[in-house]
Amino acid sequence: MKRIDCLQAIYPRLEDCAVVTIMGAVAAELYSLGHRPNFFYLEHAMGLASSIGLGIALARPDCKVVVLDGDGSVLMNLGGLTTLARYAPRNLVHLVFDNQVLLSVGGGAPGGHQWFTTATSTGTDLAAVARGAGIRRAQLVEDLDDFTEAALDAIRGDELACVVARVEAEMPASFHMDVHMLENRFEFPRALQRIQAKTATGGRT
Amino acid sequence: MPVSVTNSELVYDALKGSGVRLISALPETWLVHLVRLADQDRDMILVRLAKEEEGIGISTGAHFAGLRTALLMQNHGFLQSINGIASLALLYKIPLLLMITDRGTMGERDPWQTEGGKYTRRTLDALNIVRDDLARPEEVRGKVAKAMALAQSSLSPVALLLQRDLMWEEPAA
Structure with missing residues (x-):
């Protein structure tokens, strides 16, 4: 399963969501499908994408929040999974792309990213970790049909959900992103306000 | 419990008065009443953390x-949060009100608090x-x-260091 195909499968459903994505390959591939101002690309602070998503979800219960995370980032903030579970906002969906490596930092190294494996390559099961943290709806998916069904169900649903997708460790076609971090930082809250206006008027804006 | 209830209430009321609607916290002794007050306030969202950087x-x-927040933490929790502060809050210009208990300073009796206290300010x-x-x-x-x-206004973190003289009441001898 390729990450870009997963992103493509859910892309149309992200239009009215607050989307927070980690840096690197996930950010670049989401951007390559077409930037939208309701996408926030966290270009550093590994591990905190899910915490940002939790903050939005608690502050804006009317707004569906989708966090696009990765194994390396989740492993840096495993405690955050327990905090997600503790408050379990019904409007939060946590999608984790598990490629078993720190792809974006390791790709340029001699021998490639094979030297930059994470603990999921030696048996850590992030869906099981999420369930153990107390997220009742957490599952591992291994093919695109299962991912699409699980992710779209989660986005439609009314319950905190975590979907861990086992994907190939493949570099994005390009890391090009023509949106500055600060531009993105200021357009994102405005986009959230527009989602609010749309919700308030029942979609007539 | 010699943590000052009166002054904890003063701090809590000041946070509410400045528009804080969400508080994240990882408890330590001096913060016990502040966390309790947030927990008992139906108009406040309290998020209890596993680690301060969250x-x-x-x-x-x-x-x-669009919500104003405050972060309650010990100075060692601040030290724990530094990458989040540098590569999220400072990098992206995020306003933070850091309410930091200033442990390990003059009067400290817990040996384990004394190291971090030396360089919180620096x-x-x-x-x-x-x-x-x-x-x-006052x-x-x-x-x-x-x-x-x-x-x-600055879209930056600002820190208030909660002092022993404010938070702690020595029991009468």
Whole structure:
């Protein structure tokens, strides 16, 4: 399963969501499908994408929040999974792309990213970790049909959900992103306000 | 419990007065009443953390969604949060009101608190985070309001160091 195909499968459903994505390959591939101002690309602070998503979800219960995370980032903030579970906002969906490596930092190294494996390559099961943290709806998916069904169900649903997708460790076609971090930082809250206006008027804006 | 209830209430009321609607916290002794007050307040969202750095992310998300927040932490929790502060709050210009208990300073009796206390201030200074002390009850309301104003206008973290003289009441001998 390729990450870009997963992103493509859910892309149309992200239009009215607050989307927070980690840096690197996930950010670049989401951007390559077409930037939208309701996408926030966290270009550093590994591990905190899910915490940002939790903050939005608690502050804006009317707004569906989708966090696009990765194994390396989740492993840096495993405690955050327990905090997600503790408050379990019904409007939060946590999608984790598990490629078993720190792809974006390791790709340029001699021998490639094979030297930059994470603990999921030696048996850590992030869906099981999420369930153990107390997220009742957490599952591992291994093919695109299962991912699409699980992710779209989660986005439609009314319950905190975590979907861990086992994907190939493949570099994005390009890391090009023509949106500055600060531009993105200021357009994102405005986009959230527009989602609010749309919700308030029942979609007539 | 010699943690001051009266002064904890003063600090809590000042946070509410400056518009705080979400508080993240990882408890320590001096924060016990502040956390309890937030927990008992139906108009406050209290997020109990596993580790303080999460709070930087949560406050960022809440800020994006239009809410004012405060972060309650011990100085060792601040030291734990530094990458989040540098590569999220400072990098992306996020306002944070850091309410930091200043352990390990003059009067400290717990040996394990004494190391971090030596460089809390210098670490804040190295990060260019504007800071002030909260030591006297009469200054609490004004300083909290001003710290929040500066955090919001500068889109930066601002720190208030909660002092022993404010938070701790020595029991009568």
